[in-house]
Amino acid sequence: xxxWWRKGVIYQVYPRSYLDNNGDGIxxxxxVTQKLDYIASLGVDAIWLSPFFKSPMKDAGYDIExxxxxxxxxxxxxxxxRLLDEAHKRNIKIVIDQVWAHTADTHAxxxxxxxxxxxxxxxxxxxxxxxxxxxxPNNWLSNFGGxxxxxxxxxxxxxxxxxxxxxxxxxxxxxxxxxxxxDTARFWLELGVDGxxxxxxHQYLSDPELRDNPPRGDRALPNDLPASHTLTxxxxxxxxxxxxxxxxxxxxxxxxxxxxDKVLLAEVGGEDNEAEACKYVQTGKRLHLAYTFGLMQxxxxxxxxxxxxxxxxxxxxxxxxxxxxATGNHDNMRVVSRWPNEGADPVVFARFALAIGLCxxxxxCMYQGEELGLPEAEVPYDLMQDPxxxxxxxxxxxxxxxxxxxxxxxxAKHAGxxxxxxxxxxxxxxxxxxxxxxxxxxxxxxxxFTRKFLAWxxxxxxxxxxxxxxxxxxxxxVGFVREHEGERISCIFNIQNxxxxxxxxxxxxxxxxxxxxxxxxLSLGGYGFAFIKE
Numbered sequence: 001x002x003x004w005w006r007k008g009v010i011y012q013v014y015p016r017s018y019l020d021n022n023g024d025g026i027x028x029x030x031x032v033t034q035k036l037d038y039i040a041s042l043g044v045d046a047i048w049l050s051p052f053f054k055s056p057m058k059d060a061g062y063d064i065e066x067x068x069x070x071x072x073x074x075x076x077x078x079x080x081x082r083l084l085d086e087a088h089k090r091n092i093k094i095v096i097d098q099v100w101a102h103t104a105d106t107h108a109x110x111x112x113x114x115x116x117x118x119x120x121x122x123x124x125x126x127x128x129x130x131x132x133x134x135x136x137p138n139n140w141l142s143n144f145g146g147x148x149x150x151x152x153x154x155x156x157x158x159x160x161x162x163x164x165x166x167x168x169x170x171x172x173x174x175x176x177x178x179x180x181x182x183d184t185a186r187f188w189l190e191l192g193v194d195g196x197x198x199x200x201x202h203q204y205l206s207d208p209e210l211r212d213n214p215p216r217g218d219r220a221l222p223n224d225l226p227a228s229h230t231l232t233x234x235x236x237x238x239x240x241x242x243x244x245x246x247x248x249x250x251x252x253x254x255x256x257x258x259x260x261d262k263v264l265l266a267e268v269g270g271e272d273n274e275a276e277a278c279k280y281v282q283t284g285k286r287l288h289l290a291y292t293f294g295l296m297q298x299x300x301x302x303x304x305x306x307x308x309x310x311x312x313x314x315x316x317x318x319x320x321x322x323x324x325x326a327t328g329n330h331d332n333m334r335v336v337s338r339w340p341n342e343g344a345d346p347v348v349f350a351r352f353a354l355a356i357g358l359c360x361x362x363x364x365c366m367y368q369g370e371e372l373g374l375p376e377a378e379v380p381y382d383l384m385q386d387p388x389x390x391x392x393x394x395x396x397x398x399x400x401x402x403x404x405x406x407x408x409x410x411x412a413k414h415a416g417x418x419x420x421x422x423x424x425x426x427x428x429x430x431x432x433x434x435x436x437x438x439x440x441x442x443x444x445x446x447x448x449f450t451r452k453f454l455a456w457x458x459x460x461x462x463x464x465x466x467x468x469x470x471x472x473x474x475x476x477x478v479g480f481v482r483e484h485e486g487e488r489i490s491c492i493f494n495i496q497n498x499x500x501x502x503x504x505x506x507x508x509x510x511x512x513x514x515x516x517x518x519x520x521x522l523s524l525g526g527y528g529f530a531f532i533k534e
Contacts, residue, residue, distance in 0.1 A: 004045060005195075005263045005288050006322055007464040008363045009454055010095065011044040014330050015052050015074055016060060016424060017405045017417075018368060025420035027405070029075040033083045036090055038436070042371055043454035046093035048197050048265070050330060052080065056106050056166070059387060060403070062097075062199065063104040063167050067184040084192050093194035095265060100181050101203045102167040110168050114154050124177050125168045126160035127152075128210065139212045140239045141231045145391045148239070162203050162239070164387060172204050172248065182255055195256070195263035201280065201290070202270045205245050207238040222271060223297045226396040241270045246279065249286045265324055265365075266290040274313045281321030289363055291324040296332040302339035304495055307478050308470065311360065315468060326365040327357040334369070334402050337376035342497035344527050346373060350446045351453075351513050352493065352527040358457055359482070359491050361468035368406060369431070372439060373446035377404040377428040385425060400425055410435040449513075456511045462489045474502055477524070490532040497526035506532035
């Protein structure tokens with residue numbers, strides 16, 4: 001076992017928005033295959049591929065109708081096989097999204113389950129009788145707004161859904177459901193995938209007694225929800241992160257370990273993201289990796305106190321486990337628009353945001369477009385696709401702004417993403433200006449910095465696998481030491497758009513940015529960072 005994932009940088013590809021090869025305005029699997037040389041040039045270790053399975057697409061593919069079929073929007077199973085084969089030729093691993101907490105309501109399992117209370121799949125989902133007054137079984141609320149229960153007239157019962165009403169929650173406590181899901185995992189592992197990203201692991205199992213969530217009271221708001229969300233009124237104690245999920249995680253790991261060199265990467269949310277994520281990666285018998293929302297704060301907070309708070313919390317809990325950091329993904333505003341930057345140069349700030357995430361102790365997920373420093377797109381309401389954003393507009397604009405198509409060629413139609421008359425989400429000028437072809441030929445671009453930085457990281461064992469320890473720094477400066485087998489690298493990040501000087505001995509690595517070092521003094525420009533080797 002190489003444990004490649006410990007040093008790994010995983011590049012998330014959102015297929016709908018990567019490259020459209022068939023001219024329908026939506027990205028597809030053959031488009032991803034066509035861009036594998038580009039992905040390889042970044043120096044990443046693996047691709048995390050967002051869902052491409054058969055789906056009614058009410059939630060952009062996170063509502064799955066058939067776990068083993070490719071949706072025609074994205075191509076065919078042979079297209080996926082070709083993508084997998086071509087990626088492996090380039091030493092790129094493929095990790096695919098698995099959405100096992102719920103299905104689409106068009107899935108054959110749910111169609112059968114809702115027919116009666118006695119059919120073979122009657123207990124494959126969470127069905128419950130109404131209270132005597134006809135209201136829902138408990139007070140749980142949906143992540144997408146409103147009550148988490150919908151009434152079904154055929155069974156005359158409520159069914160549970162943590163997201164859209166068209167995404168009924170699977171009952172993974174039912175041994176038949178668990179066996180079917182594990183068979184699905186084996187199907188893809190036998191096909192040759194290198195692992196799974198587990199969508200919303202924290203909602204695989206809920207309280208079996210369906211007890212109410214207590215009111216939040218004066219507890220702090222969760223960082224994975226917009227403040228206007230009704231769910232922020234509850235303390236999410238009963239509907240997610242049930243202790244039994246740990247046992248399920250161990251069973252999944254045992255299955256995965258039947259196949260060499262695979263990885264399980266979990267998305268973990270809830271009241272304390274970091275604590276929950278650490279719990280699922282302990283002992284070597286649970287999951288390999290989990291990522292959290294700590295660096296993807298919905299409220300856009302990013303400061304020295306946050307970094308220290310998160311890392312000290314994690315270092316006290318993670319023990320022999322390993323986390324995967326992320327500063328952006330398909331569910332969150334793009335990092336260069338989300339983190340406050342005090343009017344900094346966009347390229348300087350994009351370099352800073354990527355570098356600090358890549359230097360924390362753990363692996364890293366990089367979302368497509370972060371290598372270009374793409375800002376959040378402004379998507380007009382009449383062009384929005386995200387049901388979450390539409391429900392909470394205008395206080396919260398949803399996830400469309402981070403999902404717009406990749407800009408490949410500045411001067412081409414739809415920036416080279418598609419030849420269609422219209423793309424599924426618009427291509428916006430603010431992103432087109434940062435197109436790949438423009439940055440590719442500029443040695444000082446964000447794209448070429450990303451390539452250099454990832455190549456540098458691979459050659460620095462202290463950064464990729466070393467220990468982590470903060471050291472004292474001035475206000476608005478984050479400093480920590482990464483150490484491995486006697487080799488030490490001091491990492492210093494200036495979290496402000498103003499210059500700062502601090503005393504530190506050693507040799508400045510050239511990969512540093514906005515940094516000068518001499519006579520034991522380090523000077524950093526706004527959002528500059530430095531690596532000092534002893």
